[in-house]
Amino acid sequence: MRLIPRALNSALVCGVIGVVVFLCLAEAAGRLGIISTAAFPLTSTVLVTAVKLVADPDFLPDVADTFIGWALGLAATVVVAVPLGLLLGSVPPIERALRPVTEFLRPIPSVALIPLAAFVFSDRLEMKVAMIVYASTWPILINTIYGLRDVDPVAKETLRSFGFGPLAVLLRVSLPSAAPFIATGIRVAASVALILAVSTELLGGGSDGLGSFIAVAESSPEGITLIVAATVWAGLLGLLTNGAFVWAERRIFRWHTTKTGAAQ
Amino acid sequence: MRKFVNGLLRLWVVPVVLVVWELSTRAMEQAFFPPPSKILATMGKLWFSGSPLTLFLTDEALGNFPHSVGRLLAAWVLSGVVGVTFGVAIGRSPLLYRFVDPIIQFGRALPPPALLPMFLAIFSTGTKMQVVTIAFGVVWPVIFNAADGARHVDPLHLETARVFRFSRTQRLFRVILPSALPKIFAGLRLSLSLALILMVIAEFFSTEGIGYQLRLAQREFELATMWGTMIILGVLGYLLNQLFLLAERRALVWHSSARRNPA
Amino acid sequence: MSGLRRRLRVSAVLLTATALFAAGCGGGGSDSSSANAGGLEKTELNIGMLPLPETAPIQIAIDKGFFKAEGLTVTKPTIIAGGAAGMADLLSGKLDVMHSNYVSAITTVAKGAGKLKVVGEAWTAKPGNFALMVKKGSPIKSVADFKGKTVAVNTYKNVAELAMLSLLKTNGLTAEDVTFKEFPFPQMQGALATNQMDVAFMPEPFYQTAASKDGAVLVAEPFAGPTADFPIAGYLVTEDFAKKNPKTVAAFQRALVKATEVAISNSAEVEAALPKYTKIDRATAELMVLGGFSTTVNATRLQRVADLMTDFKYLDSKFDASSMIYSGSAS
Numbered sequence: 001m002r003l004i005p006r007a008l009n010s011a012l013v014c015g016v017i018g019v020v021v022f023l024c025l026a027e028a029a030g031r032l033g034i035i036s037t038a039a040f041p042l043t044s045t046v047l048v049t050a051v052k053l054v055a056d057p058d059f060l061p062d063v064a065d066t067f068i069g070w071a072l073g074l075a076a077t078v079v080v081a082v083p084l085g086l087l088l089g090s091v092p093p094i095e096r097a098l099r100p101v102t103e104f105l106r107p108i109p110s111v112a113l114i115p116l117a118a119f120v121f122s123d124r125l126e127m128k129v130a131m132i133v134y135a136s137t138w139p140i141l142i143n144t145i146y147g148l149r150d151v152d153p154v155a156k157e158t159l160r161s162f163g164f165g166p167l168a169v170l171l172r173v174s175l176p177s178a179a180p181f182i183a184t185g186i187r188v189a190a191s192v193a194l195i196l197a198v199s200t201e202l203l204g205g206g207s208d209g210l211g212s213f214i215a216v217a218e219s220s221p222e223g224i225t226l227i228v229a230a231t232v233w234a235g236l237l238g239l240l241t242n243g244a245f246v247w248a249e250r251r252i253f254r255w256h257t258t259k260t261g262a263a264q
Numbered sequence: 265m266r267k268f269v270n271g272l273l274r275l276w277v278v279p280v281v282l283v284v285w286e287l288s289t290r291a292m293e294q295a296f297f298p299p300p301s302k303i304l305a306t307m308g309k310l311w312f313s314g315s316p317l318t319l320f321l322t323d324e325a326l327g328n329f330p331h332s333v334g335r336l337l338a339a340w341v342l343s344g345v346v347g348v349t350f351g352v353a354i355g356r357s358p359l360l361y362r363f364v365d366p367i368i369q370f371g372r373a374l375p376p377p378a379l380l381p382m383f384l385a386i387f388s389t390g391t392k393m394q395v396v397t398i399a400f401g402v403v404w405p406v407i408f409n410a411a412d413g414a415r416h417v418d419p420l421h422l423e424t425a426r427v428f429r430f431s432r433t434q435r436l437f438r439v440i441l442p443s444a445l446p447k448i449f450a451g452l453r454l455s456l457s458l459a460l461i462l463m464v465i466a467e468f469f470s471t472e473g474i475g476y477q478l479r480l481a482q483r484e485f486e487l488a489t490m491w492g493t494m495i496i497l498g499v500l501g502y503l504l505n506q507l508f509l510l511a512e513r514r515a516l517v518w519h520s521s522a523r524r525n526p527a
Numbered sequence: 528m529s530g531l532r533r534r535l536r537v538s539a540v541l542l543t544a545t546a547l548f549a550a551g552c553g554g555g556g557s558d559s560s561s562a563n564a565g566g567l568e569k570t571e572l573n574i575g576m577l578p579l580p581e582t583a584p585i586q587i588a589i590d591k592g593f594f595k596a597e598g599l600t601v602t603k604p605t606i607i608a609g610g611a612a613g614m615a616d617l618l619s620g621k622l623d624v625m626h627s628n629y630v631s632a633i634t635t636v637a638k639g640a641g642k643l644k645v646v647g648e649a650w651t652a653k654p655g656n657f658a659l660m661v662k663k664g665s666p667i668k669s670v671a672d673f674k675g676k677t678v679a680v681n682t683y684k685n686v687a688e689l690a691m692l693s694l695l696k697t698n699g700l701t702a703e704d705v706t707f708k709e710f711p712f713p714q715m716q717g718a719l720a721t722n723q724m725d726v727a728f729m730p731e732p733f734y735q736t737a738a739s740k741d742g743a744v745l746v747a748e749p750f751a752g753p754t755a756d757f758p759i760a761g762y763l764v765t766e767d768f769a770k771k772n773p774k775t776v777a778a779f780q781r782a783l784v785k786a787t788e789v790a791i792s793n794s795a796e797v798e799a800a801l802p803k804y805t806k807i808d809r810a811t812a813e814l815m816v817l818g819g820f821s822t823t824v825n826a827t828r829l830q831r832v833a834d835l836m837t838d839f840k841y842l843d844s845k846f847d848a849s850s851m852i853y854s855g856s857a858s
Contacts, residue, residue: 011362014359014362018367019366019367019370035382038716038717038720038721038741039721039723040386040717097274098277099274100274101277101281103501103506104499106457106501107500107504107505108497108498108501109460109465109497111465113494115614115615116615118613118615119294119619120619121619122621124621138454139405146450149446150446181447181450184409187408188454194373202377202608204608205575205605205606205607205613206605207603207604207606215608216578216805217713218578218711218712219805219806220713221735221736222806223713224717231379234373234375235371235374237373238373295638295640296615296618384714384723388722471706479683483684483685484634484638485614485631485634485635485638486638487638
């Protein structure tokens with residue numbers, strides 16, 4: 001067991017170095033003509049525009065709108081998907097019966113459903129939340145089912161032999177043991193949800209959010225730079241939220257990390 | 265034979281859903297929600313009324329479906345190789361992880377529809393651009409799950425490997441990868457259906473493929489065709505997933521048996 | 528036995544889910560308030576539009592208080608997505624009035640997706656509003672050279688493609704001679720410069736910027752000959768809305784005509800309005816020709832759109848476009 005580098009400092013330093021190197025490479029690709037600047041703006045141009053967007057009075061409220069839609073959507077997804085995953089994961093006959101339906105629905109792109117959702121929902125926020133729930137349920141659902149399958153059978157048997165009922169086994173052994181899997185699922189779902197929030201705003205119309213900002217930017221010949229700059233913001237939002245999730249996961253699953261001696 | 269019948273019986277839910285769907289859409293009488301009978305008829309006319317020589321597929325179907333599926337599989341394999349390699353690397357090396365983590369988190373939060381212009385600028389339109397777009401969109405779950413799996417290897421196993429003086433490669437292929445396999449499979453399965461979604465997005469600026477057909481149907485307000493395309497995607501996703509599960513069951517046989525019979 | 532019971536229970540759940548789903552499809556109602564001066568059935572209007580120069584009159588009507596003078600409350604126009612999603616907004620009642628191009632509108636009605644009425648005109652193609660652009664130094668000098676080339680349009684099977692088909696026919700070519708590709712307008716300039724297509728169908732101000740920045744060359748006007756003065760887009764309401772709210776529609780029409788007259792007579796007003804709902808800045812706006820604003824819906828011209836759509840197989844049969852023109856007069 002090597003010394004666990006706990007200093008947040010070094011993670012920050014390493015991360016910053018990584019990002020700077022990456023940005024330099026991207027800038028070089030533009031300057032050397034690997035990526036045509038006629039078709040795609042230079043990294044530096046994008047960054048400058050992205051920073052300037054803060055001064056745009058319409059922009060920050062848009063970011064806030066996207067964030068709210070994302071948070072509501074993700075919360076709704078967790079409420080729907082985790083219990084469903086626990087049910088399907090612990091009662092295999094139901095999972096088997098519903099599998100044709102879930103496997104059929106899963107690959108249907110939400111992008112294709114947006115026109116239909118626009119017809120069904122008379123409220124845009126509801127529609128956004130619904131699209132997020134539809135698309136980001138799957139990672140949580142699947143990870144939950146996989147997590148339950150990976151539960152140590154000895155532990156389950158032990159509890160069962162002590163006379164605990166199936167629900168107690170589920171809550172005392174299966175759920176804690178599957179929790180890291182579920183957490184990873186939620187983290188993946190969080191980024192899917194962000195993508196869906198922006199895509200629904202972009203393709204479903206409305207006047208709020210990063211997506212509508214992108215839609216309006218399409219009116220301008222300089223639109224491409226604005227669109228990419230807004231996309232950078234979407235990426236930043238994802239970066240921040242993911243950081244929060246990782247932090248929370250580490251606090252909650254410290255026992256798991258120590259148990260498996262995770263190299264972090 | 266019995267197995268086959270059992271397999272079919274397992275699909276009992278499909279006719280139930282179809283009947284409920286048919287009845288409710290008929291009751292609704294909304295052009296946006298055509299009944300499945302109408303959708304199936306449209307699909308039949310459009311794609312499945314060809315000559316028996318081509319398995320009844322029409323030129324329309326043959327000109328679009330194989331290309332799309334080919335690109336999808338190519339991209340999925342690409343993302344699998346890249347994702348597992350990269351994921352295991354960052355899972356085992358905390359230093360590398362710290363360097364690239366922000367970039368990865370940033371990259372996967374970017375909405376693929378907004379990234380299309382970049383890929384178009386680098387690769388122009390065509391198969392290469394579509395494969396890269398799909399692979400870029402689906403590689404994240406593979407990376408994450410592979411990294412998580414590689415990170416959480418049982419220290420006891422690693423100790424054992426050290427005692428037996430396993431080489432680095434042996435340790436990778438005998439201890440780390442097998443232990444990370446369930447998570448890697450979870451990631452691969454997620455990315456497979458995600459790949460179908462990305463395929464549709466990548467084909468928006470194309471002139472053939474299932475995504476193009478969907479776009480065209482939307483543009484023409486051919487709602488039955490639009491639904492039909494979605495059904496094709498669903499069926500395709502179901503089939504791919506079944507094939508995947510079959511492969512996974514074979515690959516993970518040792519894992520579950522090791523877990524279930526802790527002798 | 529228990530298996531059967533379980534099955535029944537599952538289908539019951541599914542039925543409930545479907546019922547809930549169906550209930551959600553009722554569409555929005557219109558809340559009417561009778562306590563207003565003009566006796567308007569509905570005073571608050573949700574207007575949806577694309578962020579294009581042609582919708583400037585809506586912004587002008589808001590800024591100059593034309594809607595308010597008619598007793599209408601329009602706070603901020605909703606920016607919509609084009610195509611089926613936008614149409615769904617109107618049909619589901621999220622929007623009361625929607626700006627849309629006529630090809631989409633006619634397709635929606637002809638294919639039975641919804642019943643719509645045109646209550647006002649937005650844009651008619653005038654010389655200089657649209658252009659077919661090629662890269663600097665391109666061998667393509669005229670429409671006749673399009674044979675075997677790739678032409679970028681913003682939307683498949685819509686106005687741009689229809690105009691192209693008509694133009695190709697005039698020049699002795701057919702749809703089989705070119706490949707259409709879908710590209711959003713802001714991406715066309717770069718895509719044209721990097722050879723992702725040979726010809727781009729661009730509106731202003733995109734084509735002017737492509738010309739000044741990359742030296743792109745205008746080869747032809749897409750709306751010429753049989754498509755000269757082609758009606759592009761108008762304002763729609765659902766038939767249901769029109770029936771229930773004739774006075775509101777009339778009030779909207781009066782405000783729109785007044786604002787359109789301002790837009791026609793004073794282009795500075797348009798240039799001032801554009802930055803409020805688009806990302807077109809003042810300098811770019813000043814380069815624009817504009818001039819496509821129109822105050823009347825012309826039945827003959829609208830029928831021309833429908834006929835072209837039938838000619839080029841957008842529609843299976845002839846469509847009577849006059850049925851879509853709103854004629855209800857409220858006094």
